[in-house]
Amino acid sequence: MSRIGGLSFTSPLAGEVDRWSKQYRASETEKIDEMERIMAWLPAHLPPAGPVRLVHGDYRLDNMILHPSEPRVLAVLDWELSTLGHPMADLAYNCMPYHLGNEWEGLRDAPLAALGIPTEAEYLGAYCRRTKRPGIEHWDFYIAFAEFRLAAIAQGIMGRVIAGTANDPNARERGERARPLAEAGWRLVESRAR
Numbered sequence: 001m002s003r004i005g006g007l008s009f010t011s012p013l014a015g016e017v018d019r020w021s022k023q024y025r026a027s028e029t030e031k032i033d034e035m036e037r038i039m040a041w042l043p044a045h046l047p048p049a050g051p052v053r054l055v056h057g058d059y060r061l062d063n064m065i066l067h068p069s070e071p072r073v074l075a076v077l078d079w080e081l082s083t084l085g086h087p088m089a090d091l092a093y094n095c096m097p098y099h100l101g102n103e104w105e106g107l108r109d110a111p112l113a114a115l116g117i118p119t120e121a122e123y124l125g126a127y128c129r130r131t132k133r134p135g136i137e138h139w140d141f142y143i144a145f146a147e148f149r150l151a152a153i154a155q156g157i158m159g160r161v162i163a164g165t166a167n168d169p170n171a172r173e174r175g176e177r178a179r180p181l182a183e184a185g186w187r188l189v190e191s192r193a194r
Helices: 012-027 033-044 087-094 120-131 139-163 171-175 178-193
Strands: 002-004 007-009 053-055 064-066 073-076 083-085
Touching (some): 012 033, 012 139, 033 178, 053 087, 083 087, 139 171, 139 178
Antiparallel strands (some): 002 007, 064 073
16 A cells, blocks of 8 residues: 555556546446456556556656757646656656557557657666666556547546547547557557466
8 A cells, every 4th residue: 555645556567457437337338348358357457556656647658848959858738637656657658659550640650760769668768767667567457448548538528429528630530549548558468368
């Protein structure tokens, strides 16, 4: 159990799994079997409680201002989802482009070396060196959680589409990602169970 001030946390990830499961249920527009499976699997397979830190919640390249000529970040934007949580949740969310194809602006099919982009393993290695970590255990759990979380977000978008309150012209397309993201998360879980 972690403590910050007068607050106690049994697991920052348990809280995030619970919160995103509730978000998904609140906007559920159809039954997605893989989402049901992953929502049952995640709480039963939580990694040991780790550090509780301030996490961004939407940590991705689109929310960064990069220096125009140097390889460094000048600012991180859009902190409205920030909370106390597990830093690996932010890191896994940041690494989602490695797991998404071109159809979702991902890097899975991209010629990374030709583009000067590190592989996921190289990126994680750099993170570990900078944070003085020996490695990252349970990485597959964190990626499955990130896919689950994105599926819950997509379901929320689809809920707004159906309710007629979505203001994004691409909302339907984004909402339709819920099923394939849940399927990808569950495939990852199943592939690691073999």
